[in-house]
Amino acid sequence: xxxxxxxxxxxxxxxxxxxxxxxxxxxxxxxxxxxxxxxxxxxxxxxxxxxxxxxxxxxxxxxxxxxxxxxxxxxxxxxxxxxxxxxxxxxxxxxxxxxxxxxxxxxxxxxxxxxxxxxxxxxxxxxxxxxxxxxxxxxxxxxxxxxxxxxxxxxxxxxxxxxxxxxxxxxxxxxxxxxxxxxxxxxxxxxxxxxxxxxxxxxxxxxxxxxxxxxxxxxxxxxxxxxxxxxxxxxxxxxxxxxxxxxxxxxxxxxxxxxxxxxxxxxxxxxxxxxxxxxxxxxx
Numbered sequence: 001x002x003x004x005x006x007x008x009x010x011x012x013x014x015x016x017x018x019x020x021x022x023x024x025x026x027x028x029x030x031x032x033x034x035x036x037x038x039x040x041x042x043x044x045x046x047x048x049x050x051x052x053x054x055x056x057x058x059x060x061x062x063x064x065x066x067x068x069x070x071x072x073x074x075x076x077x078x079x080x081x082x083x084x085x086x087x088x089x090x091x092x093x094x095x096x097x098x099x100x101x102x103x104x105x106x107x108x109x110x111x112x113x114x115x116x117x118x119x120x121x122x123x124x125x126x127x128x129x130x131x132x133x134x135x136x137x138x139x140x141x142x143x144x145x146x147x148x149x150x151x152x153x154x155x156x157x158x159x160x161x162x163x164x165x166x167x168x169x170x171x172x173x174x175x176x177x178x179x180x181x182x183x184x185x186x187x188x189x190x191x192x193x194x195x196x197x198x199x200x201x202x203x204x205x206x207x208x209x210x211x212x213x214x215x216x217x218x219x220x221x222x223x224x225x226x227x228x229x230x231x232x233x234x235x236x237x238x239x240x241x242x243x244x245x246x247x248x249x250x251x252x253x254x255x256x257x258x259x260x261x262x263x264x265x266x267x268x269x270x271x272x273x274x275x276x277x278x279x280x281x282x283x284x
Contacts, residue, residue, distance in 0.1 A: 048175075160179075
């Protein structure tokens, strides 16, 4: 009884010290607090010994974000509700020093690191000084124009990956090695210019896995099962087509020797060759 009286007295004293304070409600935007994704770590992948791999094939794929299944990689075009698109996430990671961008102009072997200024220049967003007309005076004057990175121009991603057969567990497996955003734009200095495409920079995928695993990507099938960008790539929730395979001809691309329907059939032939290789190993 004495404890109850003492507790009531303490509550009265506290209430007297803070008479006008009102408890603030904890706002949860939904039925439950979503924090599982932000605490996730990259999905562990088994170690591969060189002695266990007796066949492998390096291929390059194109993921077009205009395809419906790939749209979670493109939207939202501006960060909203904890979501961002893949291009914006990679660029933020480079800017914050979490991942390294590599020059995509010469090769895709991750040899030449790029600074943030060089990344902006690769986007065509470098700061330039031009002679422009002053609308107030009508005279020409030199003016510094700040470049702008237009993430909405990233319409494709190139994936470099290696398919291999691991005899330790008798499975055909794949590992993504790198990701490269591809920008589509029109030249402003040429009237009627056709669409131009250029590789902006390469990202070494194993280095970026921590960043990709800590950021959500929209799941169009179930809001309660938000997945991360790392889940999307590891579980292959995207559509793509092969544009290049390792070959003796300086790793030439399919577009260098075929075009149109023939190029599409060649892409399918390479994909079928990879999967048929595994099937041909077994006897029934």
